[in-house]
Amino acid sequence: MSAIILTEQQYKDLVSRLDELNKKLETQNQKPQNTFLDNQEFIQLMNISKRTAQTWRDEGKISFSQIGSKIYYQMSDVQKLLDKNYNKAFNSRR
Numbered sequence: 001m002s003a004i005i006l007t008e009q010q011y012k013d014l015v016s017r018l019d020e021l022n023k024k025l026e027t028q029n030q031k032p033q034n035t036f037l038d039n040q041e042f043i044q045l046m047n048i049s050k051r052t053a054q055t056w057r058d059e060g061k062i063s064f065s066q067i068g069s070k071i072y073y074q075m076s077d078v079q080k081l082l083d084k085n086y087n088k089a090f091n092s093r094r
Contacts, residue, residue: 039071
């Protein structure tokens with residue numbers, strides 16, 4: 001095993017970079033319910049048409065926020081929609 005010697009400035013730079021990476025990771029790992037999707041992102045994520053998204057909103061299948069003409073969905077509401085429509089696998093007789 002070999003030892004690596006750093007100057008004080010190199011050590012401070014390394015610690016600073018590690019702190020920046022840690023902050024970025026914490027930001028990316030926020031809980032999904034804190035994340036909002038706009039209508040286009042929701043449509044792409046669910047692989048549905050704009051009309052289907054409108055129907056789901058009209059039928060109350062998915063909660064949403066609207067600011068002007070923009071529609072937003074909370075990721076936690078998308079998760080609830082998927083959980084509510086989850087079907088367990090059937091037993092197979094083989």
